[in-house]
Amino acid sequence: MIYSSYEEKKSEKTLWFRREKQPKEKIKNKKLQIPEGIWVRCKGCKEIIYKKEIERNYDLCPKCDYHFYINAKKRLSLLYDEGKYTAFDENMLATDPLKFRDRKKYKDRLKEYASITGLKDAILSTEGAIANKQVVICAMEFKFMGGSMASVVGEKIVRAIEKCIAGNIPFITVSCSGGARMQEGIFSLMQMAKTSGAIGKLNEAGIPFISILTDPTTGGVSASFAMLGDIIFSEPRALIGFAGERVIEQTIGQQLPPGFQRAEFLLEHGMIDMIVDRRKMRDTLITLLNFFDKSPQNTPLPQNQK
Amino acid sequence: MATLDFEKQFIELDVAIREMQNLAYEWGDNVRQEYRRLKKKRTKMFNDTYNKLTPWQRTQLARHPDRPYTLDYISQIFSDFIELHGDRKFADDAAIIGGLAKLNGRGVMLIGHQKGRGTKENISRNFGMANPEGFRKALRLMKLAERFHKPVITFIDTPGAYPGIGAEERGQAEAIARNIYEMMVLRVPIISIIVGEGGSGGALALGVSDRLLILEHSIYSVISPEACAAILWKDHTKAPEVAGALRLTAQDLSKHKIVDEIVKEPIGGAHRNFDMIAHKMRRAIVRHLQKISLIPIEKLLSQRYQRYRDYGEYQEPTD
The missing domain is CATH 3.90.226.10 (2-enoyl-CoA Hydratase; Chain A, domain 1)
Structure with missing residues (x-):
């Protein structure tokens, strides 16, 4: 709602120096495009950890020894x-x-x-x-x-x-x-x-x-x-x-x-x-x-x- | 008397009949005729309803606040009851009661869940939901019975074992497991009767037995219909439907050979004619006790083991 009203305002008096911005969602999508299953967030210490490193370590978190399933x-x-x-x-x-x-x-x-x-x-x-x-x-x-x-x-x-x-x-x-x-x-x-x-x-x-x-x-x-x-x-x-x-x-x-x-x-x-x-x-x-x-x-x- | 939702129709009719009763003497024959018609209709409706109860209606009856509880049966059926208290470890749990009594002059050990009448007693009895100390008291009494060769009779009527912080701290799971384990090898005959709700592990912790009896409108289930609906349907209002899916009625349990006998209740439920249900239960207990007391203990134990060993349905395709 807020976003749409902002859009309306903007179209009413578009300023010549303001470049049309790309919608934010696209950037969001880009972030999500990281292949899944390579990095894991540890449920114990909340650190982001390389999954292979966990697998090499008996499925334990290398930082806090959290026992993954x-x-x-x-x-x-x-x-x-x-x-x-x-x-x-x-x-x-x-x-x-x-x-x-x-x-x-x-x-x-x-x-x-x-x-x-x-x-x-x-x-x-x-x-x-x-x-x-x-x-x-x-x-x-x-x-x-x-x-x-x-x-x-x-x-x-x-x-x-x-x-x-x-x-x-x-x-x-x-x-x-x-x-x-x-x-x-x-x-x-x-x-x-x-x-x-x-x-x-x-x-x-x-x-x-x-x-x-x-x-x-x-x-x-x-x-x-x-x-x-x-x-x-x-x-x-x-x-x-x-x-x-x-x-x-x-x-x-x-x-x-x-x-x-x-x-x-x-x-x-x-x-x-x-x-x-x-x-x-x-x-x-x-x-x-x-x-x-x-x-x-x-x-x-x-x-x-x- | 407390009224269940499906019983409300009778109340309305009862009020109409009572009003007519007063009028009958003032207004002569046609009113009298109408009165007879209403009364007939009421009896028919009553019988029709109770002869075709849905699983959910039975669940409601099993939890009826006026339903006879363990202590009611004990005082009616047995003599010389002496209640024994405490688990000798932590506390006395009023949600489970037990003690010595006589049946036809013979000593028996009685143990059962006990719900409370009214709010005050229900709080002290924790609505029949036992803590670990309750199960451990039950086990202590069973061991006592074993030492003196007295048969054990248990009454099951609980929504389930109590889910509380203290219960977990004191090992609710272990207490239930231990009771099940010990009852499997207890060297005296055990008879269990489900008199109301048989709620999951809390019921089984008193329910491993040589003979399992159930009252006609009692239930026995792995999970309450409400909890099951909340987990599988994500909607606890689906409980009436789930009660059917869980096959928790006495009739279903008998079909699956979980219970040995259904004790028939007076029409409308056990609370409408307590003397009758107590009398029937007494006869059933005596009959089963006489039979299993004659079986040598080793044979009885192997029969008990085999009974539980055989529960379960699976297939095994060979390839």
Whole structure:
């Protein structure tokens, strides 16, 4: 409005020495024409950083160590020996038990996310070795419907646990999830009991379970297997909690303090064992696996030896 | 009695009928006839409405302020109830109650969400939304029951676990996870009854059981219709529609084999005939308890595990 009235005024008495200015928008467009994906603004320190530099650095900000999101595949390759692992239960597909439809059909959403992530659901079950010790790792993929847990995720976790029990293999999860998936309704809720029950079987068999929490781990995932680890650790600054920030703010009618529900907050309140930098994650796992190792060198002294 | 929006039509009719009632003695036969006609119409309308409730209407009934709550059922069905308090760690959460009682002369452990009547009690009971200490109290009582071989009966009626700052500080997620985990392996029979709202994780934290019963107009869902509408439709007014999409009614849950039995309510909802619903619930509890008490505990535990192990629908094409 202001601009147009200025234009009108100008046309009423155009001054001979005033050159017609180019509209400002064109200059704006020029600025936007910088190819995307080369520079990234760090969410931690707000610096603009060359993307390749981040990628070379475990997807951490080189200035402030802010942990950028990485996908499940990349995560796994950082943990396993030489980045090598085999995936299993890869073909499992979600059905649509409720015939759910919001603004889009659930089935269409599933297809859409499958094409974005190259996965069939929000989790990858894998086996491989870490420092030559066999492990099973289930890594959740946040880009697949917010890493939400429904029938397939639950079933894959339970099968991975069954594999661990059968082969006496340590079990590791990397959680990255908003919680239970609404589109499968009550079935999603039941996965919380299903996975927690399986963790019970794992404990009974005396097999260690290491739960790694990454940004974010909330809702039905944090309120089930993710919080049941023998060892629980998290990446720095990861959002971990039960209720979402907005829900809490609406309920209590005030803004939340900074750092609320972040990994550091959970550590302070005794909810997790430690916070581990992404660069140290593999080393930490090696140390832990060494501790839990069941080989003869690591067993306690025989009872009869006095 | 509080009135839901779809019940307003009866109120208008009731007023008309009551006015007629006074007139009937003054004005002879034709008014009397009209009175009978109205009364018939009212009964028909009432029955028609309650026989064809929409999922949203059931949701409203499940949250009805006059609906019987856990303590109402406990006082009607059980004897010698002694309420026990506190989690021995932090506080006593009034949103969850529990204690010892007798059913047909046998000791049982009762645990349940408790909503409040009226604003004042609702504030102290936090509208039935438990904090971690509530779940930890429940777990303490379950462990107590386990040590003395008493079956556990839980009543579920909560909008959900409380989303507050203190709740997060004290580990709401861990408290829920721990309860689910422990209930899976608790070495006594567990029966759960959804008497009102079964709100997500807060409900499941008392709801892992050998037998799950539900009242006819109760609901059980992964998320409230309002919250789901706000997230997926970006419009919380779509809640009535979403209630249908979530399949949260007792009938849907029974179809999906989540619940074992639907306890039929008197027409118009449990609050319209409390004696009747309490009587029916008592009979259902006794029947199920008798059955599962006969199952050896190891077998019961493996059945319980298998029940939850089997939940979920997926396909696995081989290539």
